[in-house]
Amino acid sequence: MTTFDLTIGAIKAAIIVGVLQGCVPILVWVERRGSALIQDRLGPNRVGPFGLLQPMADALKFIFKEDIIPSSADKFLYVLAPVMTLLPALTTFCVIPWGPGIDVTFRGVAHHVSFQVADVDIGVLVILALVATGVYGIVVAGWSSNNKYSMMGGLRSSAQIISYELAMGLAIIGVILPVASLRLPAVVEYQRHHLWFVFTQPVGFLTFLIAGFAETNRLPFDMPEADSELVAGYHTEYSSMKFALFFMAEYANMVTSSALAVTLYFGGWSVPFVEASGIPGAILGIGAFAFKVAFFLWLFVWVRWTLPRYRYDQLMRLGWKVLVPLAALNLLWSSTATLMGWI
């Protein structure tokens, strides 16, 4: 690794973390105005034009709130839990390509800068690994709060995540089979020359999307943080900035889920029938990627305020008895079609 590579890598990592954290206030605003739109009311419109500064007000409120640590809580784990939730949420994006690379010439040496923080051989497995790591923050938050509701919420939420990980993994395998590589740029490249996977594996896409909702604890699968059921689930006892960290993690997970759905099923940064290279190609790619991810983020918000919540046993039944067989069927279809050369 040359110094150039290291510097470029550091810059890309900083961009990713910055964008992910910058998306959070935007998503908060979209969530609140979007929910108001769906519920036929106004939503925040006082703080700044169209309520655009509302997330800033929220952030200030979080910072100034009293930071309470329950006396019977396990202090070390209690403070560690939000950090353990946020770290995987921010790093999962590192293997997702957000644009075609560009060629730069630095001091007379031509380099190809790929628009991806880490192009490793095992691309998709990194995402599965980091999602698996994200379970710990929730379970530790529930345990350390020393509170019945938090504990139930924590256990339920982590059981939900590891159950839906299975369906998600099987759906991902269905996509990986024709591509014959675990690398996400290879998946995008494949979709540039073939039909997008959303058309050739619709069942897999549906499974992945539903599993994505469950992985990020979004409605209709947010039983663990359901306001009317478990007070607030695993973050009942959290206030101010620690609570804000949980929320940042949830929104960052949303962005990563959307980006992954776009990359696996909707062609990633590629625009069909358009070939562009160099700087215009890069801008077009990044723009297309952002547009598609924005659509999925809106879908997350839309579904949240439209569908009712699943009861916990219904949720687990859906994950194990419906989605896993569906994903397995999709795998059967995908392997047959790959062998026959149909997709």
Next chain:
Amino acid sequence: MELALFIVCAAVAILFALVVVTHPDPVRSVLALVVTFFALAILYVQLAAPLIAALQIIVYAGAILVLFLFVIMLLNAGPEKDTGDRSRLRTIISLLTAAGLGGMIAARAWLNQSTGIEGADNPSSLAAEGSVHAVARVLFDRYLFAFELVSIVLLAALVGALVLTKKEPA
């Protein structure tokens, strides 16, 4: 660079392994083991085994240890309270046994590491050596039978765990 990374990861692994075996609270032990596994996964990547590193995190740190955490919380296993009762003799004997066996292994390892490999510096071929495609080729060709057997083992474990923990209808 490789040496520095090795030293850091080895130090972290050993430090947190010591926490695993000495801390009275099982939850802390599990979390320390997670850190140990992450350090080991970094070492696995350095040993040209990225697929195994990913599997280590997905399976070991992401599933098995979560299962451990669940069971600890299910059984409400708090910190070992009666540590005052811990037999000092027992600790000393375990320490001696472990040190003795570990020392023997270490001595044999250090004295017999005669596999010196000469070669040119070639990072790209290193990546190809432990690549997913290469491992998959070997796994599904020479070890296909073992692979299928392992799936049966996992099925047996699944059924066994379900049967063992099934509550008798009252």
Next chain:
Amino acid sequence: MMIPAATPNFGPAAEPMGVPLGAYLLLSAALFSIGLFGVLSRRNAIALFLSIELMLNSANLAFLSFGRALGNLNGQVSVFFVIAVAAAEAAVGLAIMVTVFRTKETINVDKLDILRW
């Protein structure tokens, strides 16, 4: 699609290991002995299982180190199987622990000495 037969050898490793093989083996031995100490001295059954997992991981490290040093993929495949079997073993072991806890209300291995249930 015929896949060419695979050999587990990728030849002598194209580049020497930056860290000597002995260092990895020493780390493996150290982790093994720490795990062994845990198995012998802990009385909480779950901590016992954790120490066993630690020992399994030290073996994995040894497998991979030798695989890398000899330019052979058998090491990685062995680790693959070790991880799978360790998962199965952990699941069944913890199921046994849960069942024992239901009858005896303890997981202190010193107290589980009736050799039944």
